[in-house]
Amino acid sequence: MAMYVCGPTVDNLPHMGHGRFTLVWDIARRWFTFQGLSVHYVSNITDIDDKIIARANRESRSEADVVTQYEAEWWDAMARLGVAVPDDTPHATHYIEEMVELIASFLERDVAYTTSDGVYFDVSSVPDYGLLAGQPLESLRAGARVEGNDEKRSPLDFALWKNAKPGEPSWPAPFGAGRPGWHTECVVMALDLLGEDFDLHCGGLDLKFPHHENERVQAEAAHKGFARHWAHNGWVMVGGVKMSTSLNNFTSLTDLLEKTDPRAYRLLVLRSHYRSPIEVTPSTIADAERALDRLDSLARRFELPVMGGEYFELASSHDWEDESLELYERVVTVMNDDLNTPLAVAELFDALSSANAMADEGHEASARRLAQSVGALFGALGLSLLAGSHVVDEVTERLVLQRDAARLAKNWADADRLRDELVQRGWIVEDGASGTVVRRP
């Protein structure tokens, strides 16, 4: 299955909203993979944009310098959140040629027109404009932001290309040097990497209109099949107010990750439906941390395996029997009903209590089986366990991945050497059905 998630503009530290959308779609990706689908996951990096240029000017540095810094911050935050790296992370500036070609074809067919400051898409050329917003065109028109350019034929027309201004980065084009508009980048990169009629296009609710609609109509105008399904995640609220950079209630995700167990944010995200808003406050985070303590106690009691962020759990790697099978089926049922993670998490915490109760009553073997299933199903949602106070550090995680690669290549000498290295670092190394598993003695 092929999915595209609109990624960040790297002009600032990632905020909580970024954390949420990456977690939500990471959870979806992991769940599809767990169920046996082979997922092609693409998420872009917007590396040219008004905000990047503004920061470069403000701080007297180059745009490239700004992008390098904040993209590094981005990947650092993603690694700490346990968000797996996408299969492809296209950068807008690597696709200029393809975007210029698309815009030129729109101009040729009168789907777009030029003004003194750039090239605009004529939304009246697409009969069903507004489809994704689910609102009548009139109300969209009334709600459209009034911009400086009165040469636009309709306030809903959007910029495909912005003409070069002095001191700004620009690229040559037959319709004048400049840089691409944001809506054009995603449509070009998604079609290039995933092909037509790909399965799922995701992003935050704020992207539904106009960004996603503007992507969709460009594909339509280019006579290309585009996303077959769209999915949007809800806001992050702080004291009832939507959190975003533009509203100035910016709280950096980096700050949260430094002060709390990074898994707490994932659990908080899991405990709400992806389409609902969530509240991130010290008390909701503390509540999630208390729940994680229960999970970690279970991991310690039953010595459950510890998995890293790039590890993908697979349903087919486990034997589901008796209580485990019942739990598995209940979780599959709710997850496959529009990813109902709050119900799945509730099932898992109930099962966690049952496993403890069964062990207390002396049913050690079945308690262990159930506990292992709870661990595996949390793993399917990307929530790793913390056996004892030991987290799998980056070096260990790299050694585990290298050993799995060596075993896949039947390079036994390297696999043994990597096992020895892990043992020297104090880990017990086991060969699980889906790869190397490490735990503390």
Ligand SMILES: [Zn+2]
């Ligand atoms: Zn996009």
